[in-house]
Structure formats: structure tokens, C-alpha cells
Amino acid sequence: MLLEDVMEEYIYHCHARGFTKKTMKNKRQEYKQLINFLKGKRGITDLESITLHDLRAYVRLKQQQGLKPQSIVAIFKIVKAFFSWCKKEGYIEENIPLNVELPKVPKNVLNGFTVKEVQTMIDAFSFKNYIEARDKALISMLADCGLRAMEIRGLTNENVRDSSILVNGKGNKQRIVFISPALKRILIKYERLKKEYFKDMDTANHYFLTYIGTGLSHVTLDNVIKKAGKRAGIEGKRVSPHTFRHFFAVQCLTTGQLDVYSLSRLLGHADISITQKYLQTMNDEQLLTKAVSSSPLMNFKKALID
Structure with a gap:
């Protein structure tokens, strides 16, 4: 199945669930970047062709771009949501993102108000x-x-x-x-x-x-x-x-x-x-x-x- 077709279906699924405009905007932006990476850098257009190595390479790209660990984790959460839905719908057999290692987010104590x-x-x-x-x-x-x-x-x-x-x-x-x-x-x-x-x-x-x-x-x-x-x-x-x-x-x-x-x-x-x-x-x-x-x-x- 074409990745772009499946993602379009997922976007309508999210609309039906009532996600906010801000959430939908973030999802669209991230999925657009993911598709461009898979097509342009990995030569992938079909959902079934995506491998664990492809998604690991995507995380490495984000690190090379200088994104902070917490930003990468937040971004990949959006990616995971898509693949979880695909697994639930029966479009893929394995939820690949679950095996992708993500950078550790440093635990900083927030200097809160007194x-x-x-x-x-x-x-x-x-x-x-x-x-x-x-x-x-x-x-x-x-x-x-x-x-x-x-x-x-x-x-x-x-x-x-x-x-x-x-x-x-x-x-x-x-x-x-x-x-x-x-x-x-x-x-x-x-x-x-x-x-x-x-x-x-x-x-x-x-x-x-x-x-x-x-x-x-x-x-x-x-x-x-x-x-x-x-x-x-x-x-x-x-x-x-x-x-x-x-x-x-x-x-x-x-x-x-x-x-x-x-x-x-x-x-x-x-x-x-x-x-x-x-x-x-x-x-x-x-x-x-x-x-x-x-x-x-x-x-x-x-x-x-x-």
C-alpha cells in the first residue's frame, strides 16, 4: 500500500476522533517530513517496505539536525501513533517503532515558583x-x-x-x-x-x-x-x-x-x-x-x- 494513501486515511481517522487544530497541524508537519525522508533518502513509497533500519536512520537525522532529546521523543511519539494505528487496522504485521532506540531525556528539576x-x-x-x-x-x-x-x-x-x-x-x-x-x-x-x-x-x-x-x-x-x-x-x-x-x-x-x-x-x-x-x-x-x-x-x- 502507498504510504501517502495510508497516512491520508489516518489523518481522517484523527479528525473523526476530534483532535485539536494544533495537534493535527503537528501531525501533518511530521508525517510530511517522514514521507519526504523515506522517499528522498531511502527510496521508499510503500508502507510495507519500511524497516527498523529506516526509522532508526530517521531518528539519527533528527539528532544530526541538532534537535534536543525531548523534541525527538515528542516527534517520534507522533510516528509511533501512526504505526500503532496501522497495526490495529491490519496494514502491517509488526509495530516497528517499538524497537527504535530513542535518546534519553535528561531529568531536570524544574525551578518552580514559591x-x-x-x-x-x-x-x-x-x-x-x-x-x-x-x-x-x-x-x-x-x-x-x-x-x-x-x-x-x-x-x-x-x-x-x-x-x-x-x-x-x-x-x-x-x-x-x-x-x-x-x-x-x-x-x-x-x-x-x-x-x-x-x-x-x-x-x-x-x-x-x-x-x-x-x-x-x-x-x-x-x-x-x-x-x-x-x-x-x-x-x-x-x-x-x-x-x-x-x-x-x-x-x-x-x-x-x-x-x-x-x-x-x-x-x-x-x-x-x-x-x-x-x-x-x-x-x-x-x-x-x-x-x-x-x-x-x-x-x-x-x-x-x-
Whole structure:
């Protein structure tokens, strides 16, 4: 079978499953590069002609191009998905990519935010006008709910309820996260200023809006977060939505308020192994805090008092 024909069928399969535009774009780009490599460098046009050596050569090409190990692993995950589907459909007998050795990704401890830093970033914004209130609410929700960038940008007015938020996550999977009283207080003030600011304007149905009433772009959200970091004097750390998501996860784990299974559901992870990676990124001080809060002797005293 022609490789391009099978890939076209797979692309329609992915569309039917409801993958996001970003995911589909990444898949198309990677499959185009793979086809060009197999045709141009290996002389292969049929799916059945692809061997383990061809895919190993493709990984070596990526290494020669200077891609980092984590980028190569992410790219090859897309390749694996295609071949797994081909095996399931009966187009191939062996899932070849499973035997391809990939470069090891170094395990770096993320230098995450401290509680003081997050509080300073939230306090860096006021309620003096709509934009200030919006940015304060954005930073507060990122820190208190651990949402992805695309999730918080995509929130509609109906998604944000009295005590919970309906989140549309990766692969159009929905989940519920909860609004704490502290966050609710900020959101009430934000909604009041938002209603006043847009009272004579037609706006998009997004919960967070630009000053002209449209939904936030990725760049706009990134600029808000960078502004928060600058105002708070954060240096030597990556100030991004993911760092806030990491902060939320680590705080939930270190305080002992949530087990890893419950946290996995709140974060919208498809596999608990993804959530467990947050445990690996905890620094010594955070591990110490978790160990002390979990200490049997410390809890003996608490139990006796209770």
C-alpha cells in the first residue's frame, strides 16, 4: 500500500476522533517530513517496505539536525501513533517503532515558583480597571486551578460556574475543577468590572476578554504572565502557564491535600504516569515539607490533640 494513501486515511481517522487544530497541524508537519525522508533518502513509497533500519536512520537525522532529546521523543511519539494505528487496522504485521532506540531525556528539576512569588504576582495587579482585574483573575486561576494555556483561553462564560469550572481539555475531554473561596472573591470583583466595562459593547462569549471584547490569543496570555513576573521581580525562572500548572500540582502534593490519583483527574492527565512526573520535579525543600507533614510522629501529636 502507498504510504501517502495510508497516512491520508489516518489523518481522517484523527479528525473523526476530534483532535485539536494544533495537534493535527503537528501531525501533518511530521508525517510530511517522514514521507519526504523515506522517499528522498531511502527510496521508499510503500508502507510495507519500511524497516527498523529506516526509522532508526530517521531518528539519527533528527539528532544530526541538532534537535534536543525531548523534541525527538515528542516527534517520534507522533510516528509511533501512526504505526500503532496501522497495526490495529491490519496494514502491517509488526509495530516497528517499538524497537527504535530513542535518546534519553535528561531529568531536570524544574525551578518552580514559591508561594511567596505567586502571591507577589497576584498582588502585582489591582482592581482599578478592567485590564488590571482581568490579569489578576487570570494569574489567580492559573495558580489555583492548574489549567493549561489553551484551557484558560477557551473558557466561556457558561464554563465558569458558582463553585466549579467546566474545562475543555486535550482531545476535547471535559473535566471539572473547583473554585476555592479565595479565588471566588477575586472572580466576583473581576466579573463586576467586566460587566461594567463591556456594558455597551458586543463581545465574544469567552470568560477572559481583550480590551476590545475578543478572546485572548496565546501571545496575549503569555504577555500577561510575563508582565506578572516582571512586576514581581521573578528572575532565573521560566514564567509560563506550565510553571503555574507545576506550582498547583506541587502545592497539592506537598500539603498532602490530594493524592496523586485525584490530582491526575484535576490536571486532566490521560495517564497517571504523567502526573507522577511532577513528583520527580519536586526539589529537596518541597520533599522535606511533604515528609514532615507525613511524619507518623508529628501526626501522633495531632491525633492526640484531636
